[in-house]
Amino acid sequence: MYLFEFLDGGVLDLAWWQVVLATLLMTHVTIAGVTIFLHRSQAHRGLDLHPLPSHFFRVWLWLTTGMQTKEWVSIHRKHHAKCETPDDPHSPQTRGLKKVLWEGAELYKAEADNKETLAKYGHGTPNDWLERNLYSRFTWHGCGIMVGLDLVLFGWSGLAVWGVQMMWIPFFAAGVINGIGHFWGYRNFDSADASTNISPWGILIGGEELHNNHHTFPTSAKLSAKWYEFDIGWMYIRLMEMVGLAKVLRVAPVPKKLGTPKQRVDGETLQAVIAYRYDLLARYSRDLRRAYSEELAKMRLSTDDQQRFAALRRWLRKGDVSMLPAAQQQTFRDVLTQSRMLSTMVEMRTELLATWDRTGVSREQMLEHLQDWIARAEASGIAALQNAALRIRSYAPTTHSHGTA
Numbered sequence: 001m002y003l004f005e006f007l008d009g010g011v012l013d014l015a016w017w018q019v020v021l022a023t024l025l026m027t028h029v030t031i032a033g034v035t036i037f038l039h040r041s042q043a044h045r046g047l048d049l050h051p052l053p054s055h056f057f058r059v060w061l062w063l064t065t066g067m068q069t070k071e072w073v074s075i076h077r078k079h080h081a082k083c084e085t086p087d088d089p090h091s092p093q094t095r096g097l098k099k100v101l102w103e104g105a106e107l108y109k110a111e112a113d114n115k116e117t118l119a120k121y122g123h124g125t126p127n128d129w130l131e132r133n134l135y136s137r138f139t140w141h142g143c144g145i146m147v148g149l150d151l152v153l154f155g156w157s158g159l160a161v162w163g164v165q166m167m168w169i170p171f172f173a174a175g176v177i178n179g180i181g182h183f184w185g186y187r188n189f190d191s192a193d194a195s196t197n198i199s200p201w202g203i204l205i206g207g208e209e210l211h212n213n214h215h216t217f218p219t220s221a222k223l224s225a226k227w228y229e230f231d232i233g234w235m236y237i238r239l240m241e242m243v244g245l246a247k248v249l250r251v252a253p254v255p256k257k258l259g260t261p262k263q264r265v266d267g268e269t270l271q272a273v274i275a276y277r278y279d280l281l282a283r284y285s286r287d288l289r290r291a292y293s294e295e296l297a298k299m300r301l302s303t304d305d306q307q308r309f310a311a312l313r314r315w316l317r318k319g320d321v322s323m324l325p326a327a328q329q330q331t332f333r334d335v336l337t338q339s340r341m342l343s344t345m346v347e348m349r350t351e352l353l354a355t356w357d358r359t360g361v362s363r364e365q366m367l368e369h370l371q372d373w374i375a376r377a378e379a380s381g382i383a384a385l386q387n388a389a390l391r392i393r394s395y396a397p398t399t400h401s402h403g404t405a
Helices: 002-009 016-043 051-065 069-081 097-112 116-119 129-135 142-183 211-216 232-242 267-275 277-298 303-310 326-338 340-357 363-379 383-392
Strands: 046-047 245-250
Touching: 002 016, 002 051, 002 142, 016 051, 016 232, 016 363, 046 232, 046 267, 046 340, 051 142, 051 267, 051 326, 069 097, 069 116, 097 116, 097 326, 116 383, 129 245, 142 303, 232 245, 232 363, 245 363, 267 363, 267 383, 277 326, 277 340, 303 326, 340 383, 363 383
Parallel strands: none
Antiparallel strands: 046 245
């Protein structure tokens, strides 16, 4: 009888709204553990954590998720290595958004059983006595302890608290980030995958909402890139760094301001272009979309062609026309045959990529290629190309206190 009375409200005996607030606080700690410890520190080495927060996150994640560090890191690293291909463990581009959004946890478990993935991508993760004899050996026991703690703290409502804790990461991390974060949203950078920023305010999922930023600069400890973006995970990292509990190793090289255009492009300009290439390509893509709309307005098209060509705008936001679906490739080729300007811009984008994509090329050859590209862009008579050339001449050398991603 006493036990049932005790479980009515638990030790804390909170009001319902206080239970909700406590639940959100605990799930937020779990999100912080995933983004700071598992993701930015372990998977990408963007920062080093002091043993105190590092082990706190290991214990907390064992209690609230049952996930093993090596499994999570291995699957995430494979996702980056095989992004948007059939070997990607959870790409909505190959598996469908519905599958990843609602069955992300199942996809995670299936890949966690792949020993080859763990062996190839799991290097450098904790392998101490506690990992071998507790966290990896008794994977579900932590969650079992957590349900007991929730019952003691919150009474019978602790079962609901525990249920929310257990579904938080499978839905938001495995489903929303891996699904929506590769399907819908806005893009700051022209990365070579379908990653998007879900929201400019990274609060609910610890900053992971800024997924396009992350895929562009995966080793950066900071996920925000624009002045209007907020990464709460980065705020926590900076606070920990201030008290000696973390050390940031790398941040993304995002240009702060442009310098005076150089008359002659030199090695420093080449270095800046390579560092800021994603910013350059993103602006190029916006100019391409704008030019595309202007060219369509000039063409005398049938109603069917207007609809067919207009449908390309959604795909052109990705910048890289090679990523167009097969059904849209012919439509785009039809547009290019009717517009010399668009055809030139697409060709020049491919040539610009060759500045840093070619292997076995000396720095002198890269610089010569860039100088030639700028000269042709400026002589093209196309405003978008001339603007790109001016921006390249104006990039200032990179200067960062934490290194670059």
